[in-house]
Amino acid sequence: MADENRKNWRRRLRAPETAIKGEIITIKTMAEHIMEPGVRRDPDTGVIYPKKIIDHVYVRYNGKQVFKSQWYSGVSANPFMAFKLKVESTGLLEIEWVDDYGQSTFKRAVIDVYNDKGELIYPFAVDKPGKNKEVI
Amino acid sequence: MKKIKNYFIKFYIIFSFLCGLAYSEEKPYSLNELKSGSHFSRQETRDIENDEFSNPGMIWVEKGEELFNLIDGSKNISCNNCHDQSGVSLVGVAINYPKVDREKRKLINLEQKINFCRTEKMNAESFQFESDSLLSLTSYITYLSKDMAINVKIDGDAKKYFLKGKELYYQRVGQMNLACNQCHDEIAGSYLRSEKISQGHVNGFPSYLMRWDSIASVHRRFQFCNNQARAEPLEIGHPDYNALQLYVTWRGNSLLIESPSVRR
Amino acid sequence: MNRRKVLMLLGSMSGLFSSLRSVAKEEVGRPFRDRFQSYRQTFRVEPDLEEAKRIVRNIIKGRKLRTDLISLKAPDIAENGNTVPISFSVNCSMFNEDYPEVVHILVLDNPFPEIAKFYFTPESGQADLSIRIRMRTSSNIIAIAEMADGSIGKTESYVDVTIGACS
Numbered sequence: 361m362a363d364e365n366r367k368n369w370r371r372r373l374r375a376p377e378t379a380i381k382g383e384i385i386t387i388k389t390m391a392e393h394i395m396e397p398g399v400r401r402d403p404d405t406g407v408i409y410p411k412k413i414i415d416h417v418y419v420r421y422n423g424k425q426v427f428k429s430q431w432y433s434g435v436s437a438n439p440f441m442a443f444k445l446k447v448e449s450t451g452l453l454e455i456e457w458v459d460d461y462g463q464s465t466f467k468r469a470v471i472d473v474y475n476d477k478g479e480l481i482y483p484f485a486v487d488k489p490g491k492n493k494e495v496i
Numbered sequence: 497m498k499k500i501k502n503y504f505i506k507f508y509i510i511f512s513f514l515c516g517l518a519y520s521e522e523k524p525y526s527l528n529e530l531k532s533g534s535h536f537s538r539q540e541t542r543d544i545e546n547d548e549f550s551n552p553g554m555i556w557v558e559k560g561e562e563l564f565n566l567i568d569g570s571k572n573i574s575c576n577n578c579h580d581q582s583g584v585s586l587v588g589v590a591i592n593y594p595k596v597d598r599e600k601r602k603l604i605n606l607e608q609k610i611n612f613c614r615t616e617k618m619n620a621e622s623f624q625f626e627s628d629s630l631l632s633l634t635s636y637i638t639y640l641s642k643d644m645a646i647n648v649k650i651d652g653d654a655k656k657y658f659l660k661g662k663e664l665y666y667q668r669v670g671q672m673n674l675a676c677n678q679c680h681d682e683i684a685g686s687y688l689r690s691e692k693i694s695q696g697h698v699n700g701f702p703s704y705l706m707r708w709d710s711i712a713s714v715h716r717r718f719q720f721c722n723n724q725a726r727a728e729p730l731e732i733g734h735p736d737y738n739a740l741q742l743y744v745t746w747r748g749n750s751l752l753i754e755s756p757s758v759r760r
Numbered sequence: 761m762n763r764r765k766v767l768m769l770l771g772s773m774s775g776l777f778s779s780l781r782s783v784a785k786e787e788v789g790r791p792f793r794d795r796f797q798s799y800r801q802t803f804r805v806e807p808d809l810e811e812a813k814r815i816v817r818n819i820i821k822g823r824k825l826r827t828d829l830i831s832l833k834a835p836d837i838a839e840n841g842n843t844v845p846i847s848f849s850v851n852c853s854m855f856n857e858d859y860p861e862v863v864h865i866l867v868l869d870n871p872f873p874e875i876a877k878f879y880f881t882p883e884s885g886q887a888d889l890s891i892r893i894r895m896r897t898s899s900n901i902i903a904i905a906e907m908a909d910g911s912i913g914k915t916e917s918y919v920d921v922t923i924g925a926c927s
Contacts, residue, residue, distance in 0.1 A: 366628070368562065370555045384885035392555045394709070397894070399805045399871050426883045434867060434875035436843045436892040437709035438552040446854075446885030541839045690837075690922035706840035760840045 369393070371467040373455055378472045379447050381481055385471070387419075388442040391457050397433035414439065415460040422451040422483050447473050449483040532751050533759055536685070536694040545758040553635060553704035553756025556628075556711045560636025563629055569620030575633075578617070590641040590753060594742045596653040603657040603738045607634050607713060625732040631711045635702045638755040645752055646699055648745045661743030664736060670727030691760070697748035698741065700757030707760060714741050805871040807896070812866070812873040819864055819904055820912060829913025830863070830905040838895065841921040847890035848903050850913075854880075857909040860887050864906075869899035895921050 370392040376385050391414060398411030411433060419427035427443060445453075450473045456466040473481050534542055544550055567574045579586050594605040597612075604612070610633055611622035623630035650658040668675045679688070680696035687693070698714050705712045715737045719729035730736055834846040850860045859882050865875040880887050893901070900916045907913075 368559060370558055372549065372555070372558075374549050388549055390550070390552065390555070397872070421883070426881055428879040430877040430879075432874045432876065433872050434865075434870055434894050436894045438555065440550055440552070440845075440890075440892050442550075442847075442890045444884060444886045444888050446883055538835065538837070538839050540835045540845055544843075544845065706843045709842060 369465065371455075371457065371465055373453075373467040373469050375453055375469045375471055377470075378474065381448055381473055381475045382446065384444050384446050386442060386444055387453070388440070389417075389455050389467070390438065390440045391465075392438055393457075393459075395433070395435060395437040395439060399433075411460070413460055414457050416458040417441070418456045418458070419443075419445075420454045420456070421445065421447075422449075447471055449473055449481045451483050530697070530748060530751055531695055532697055532748075532754060533694045533700050534754060534757060536692045537759065541758055541760075545754075551704070551756060551758060553702075553711055553758065556632045556635045556702075556704075557639045557756060559628075560632035560634070560639075563633050564636060569614065569618035571617075571619050573618060575613075575618075586637055587640050588644055590638040590755075591644050591647050593648070594738055594745065595648065596657070601653070603654065603735065603742060605714070605738055605741055606637065608733065608738075610634065610637070626713060626716055631702060631713065634713065635711055635756050638702060638753060641753050642755065643752050645750050646745060646748055648742060648749065650742070650746050654742065657739045657742050658746065660736070661739035661741070664740045665743050669722065670725035672725045674725045676721075695748075696744065697751055698744050699748050699751040700754040700759065702755060703757040703759050705759055711756060714744075807869050807871050807873070809868060812868040815873055816866065816868075816902065816904070819906070820914070823910070823912045826911050826913040829907075829911075830860075830903050830915050832901065832903045832915050832917045834901055834917045834919050837920045837922065841895045841897075843892050844895055844919060844921070845890065845892045846901060846917075847888070848915075849889075850880075850887035850905050852887065852907065854882050854884065854886065856882075857907070859884070859908055860905045861908040862906045863887070863889075864902075864904045865891075865893065866902045866904070867893065867895055867899050868902065869897050870895065895919060897921055 372388075372390040374388045379385050393414050394412060395414065396409050396412045398408065400409050401407065402409065413433055413435070414431055417429040417431065418425060419429075426445060429441070431439070450471065452468055452470055454466055454468045456464055458464045475481055534545060544552075548554060564575045564579075578584055590606060593609070594603055596602065597604050597609070600612075607625060607630055610630065614620045615622050623633070648654075665676045676696065679693050684693050684695045698717075701714045701717070702711050704710070705717070713732070715732040715734070718737050718740060719732065722729040828851060830848055830850045832846065832848045835844065838844040846865075848863065848865075850863065852858045852860065860878075860880050863878045863880070865877075866873050867875055875893050876891065878889060887905075895901075898918070898920045900918050902914065902916045904912065904914045
C-alpha cells in the first residue's frame with residue numbers, strides 16, 4: 361500500500377511524428393492506473409476496496425479540445441485507448457487524464473504536418489521575408 | 497480341429513485388442529514438441545502481447561529502466577555504473593537463472609540476485625518480494641534477453657536442487673490431491689472448464705496476468721496453483737519454490753524468452 | 761350510546777392516522793450513488809436489469825433507430841473478464857452535422873451498466889475507437905451512437921465470459 365503514494369505513474373502516448381495535411385492518424389494511449397471499481401472485496405476482512413478510477417480524458421490539439429471521453433468503473437485496469445485524429449497543421453497534442461479525486465496527469469507530443477510540396481505547415485501565419493520593411 | 501481353430505480365433509481377437517489398447521494411450525501433445533504459453537491463448541490476447549505499445553507489461557519494463565539508472569544507496573552509484581554497455585552487460589543474463597551462486601553456494605533466482613547486488617555492491621536496502629520496484633527491475637532485466645533461448649544448467653552444484661524440484665513436481669498436494677504432471681504433462685491442450693491447459697512453461701515470466709491486472713513473478717503463480725488445489729502455499733522466496741522453478745525452467749529449455757507476456 | 765359513538769369515532773380516527781403513516785413510498789429509481797458502497801458492506805453489488813434497461817430507454821428517448829450506423833467488433837469468447845478488447849466504428853462523413861456527438865458503451869449485466877461515453881467533433885476525422893472493458897458475466901455489449909443531427913443508432917454483440925481451471 362505504500363506503493364500507492366509513489367510519483368512515477370506511467371502515461372504512454374504514441375502518435376506519428378510526421379503527417380500530411382488532411383491525413384487521419386491513429387493515436388494510442390495507455391495509462392497505468394489501478395481503476396478500482398468499488399465492488400471488489402478484500403478476501404480476509406470482507407471490506408470493499410474504495411472506488412478509484414480515471415473519470416475524464418481530454419484530448420487537445422494546439423490548445424483546442426478535439427475529443428473528450430468519460431469513463432466509469434467498467435473500463436479495465438491500465439486502460440488503453442486508441443482513437444483517430446485529422447491533422448491540418450503542425451501542433452502540440454496533449455492528453456489529460458483526470459482522476460475522480462481531481463488529480464490530473466498529462467502527456468504531450470508534437471506532430472509535424474507537411475503539405476504536398478513537402479513544406480512544413482505552421483499553425484500561425486508566417487511573414488514572407490522582405491515583406492516587413494521596418495528594421496529596428 | 498475345431499478346438500484348435502476356436503483357440504486361434506480367440507487368441508487373434510485378444511492379441512489385436514491388446515495392440516489397439518497400447519496405441520490408444522498416445523497423448524495429443526507430447527513434450528517432444530515444446531509449445532510456449534502463447535500458443536494456448538486466444539488470438540486477441542496474442543495481439544495484445546505482440547504489439548509492444550499495447551502490451552501493459554511494458555509499463556513495468558519502462559519503470560525498471562528508470563530504476564536501473566537511479567542512484568541509490570550509500571555508495572552513490574546506480575546499476576548503470578557497473579552494468580552499462582562497456583561494463584558487465586546484462587544482455588543474455590536472464591536465460592541462466594535460476595542458478596547456483598558461486599559465493600553463497602545456494603540456488604537463487606533473478607529477484608534474489610538483484611537484492612544481493614543491491615545490499616552488497618550498492619549498500620542499498622533490498623526490495624521486498626513482489627513489490628512494485630522489484631517486479632519492474634526483474635521485468636526490465638528479463639526484457640533485455642528477449643527472444644533468446646532459455647539455457648539453465650542442472651549438473652554439478654545444481655543437481656541436488658534439480659532432483660528436489662523434480663520430486664516436488666511429481667508430488668501430489670492439497671485437498672484435491674493433484675500433482676503438476678497430471679495436468680501439464682499428460683493432458684496439456686485439452687480443456688479444463690473452458691480454459692485450455694498449457695504445458696506450464698515459464699518462458700514468459702515475469703508476465704502480466706489479467707486476473708491480477710499487474711506483472712507477477714513465478715513464485716506468486718506457484719502460490720496461486722497451490723491455492724487452486726487447496727494446498728498450503730509457501731512464502732515467496734522459499735527454497736522449495738526455487739527448486740521447483742529450476743525444474744520447470746529446465747523443462748522449457750530452448751524456448752525463447754517472451755517476457756513480458758500477457759496471460760490470463 | 762354516546763360513549764359508544766365517541767369510542768368508535770376515536771378508534772376510526774386513530775386507524776386513519778396509522779394507515780396514513782404506513783402508506784408505502786414508491787421508489788422512483790435508485791440512482792448511481794445509492795448503490796455505491798458504504799464502508800463495510802458484506803453483500804455483493806447485484807446487477808439490476810430493470811435499471812439498466814431504464815438507462816438504455818433514457819438514452820434512446822423513443823427515437824427511431826437507424827440501421828447500419830455503428831458497428832462493434834468484440835471477441836466471441838473473452839480470455840478473462842478483466843480485459844475484453846473491443847472496438848467500434850461509426851459509419852458517417854464527419855462533416856456539418858453528420859458526426860456522432862456521443863457514443864455510449866453499456867453492458868447490461870454489470871453492477872454499473874455504463875462503461876464509457878465518447879464525445880467526438882468534426883476534427884476527429886473518423887469515429888473509430890478501441891478500448892478494453894471489464895465484464896462480470898457473459899452478456900451483450902451495447903453501443904449507442906447519438907448523432908449531432910438527432911438521429912440515433914444501436915448495435916449489440918454477445919461476449920462469453922467464462923471461469924476456468926481448478927477453482
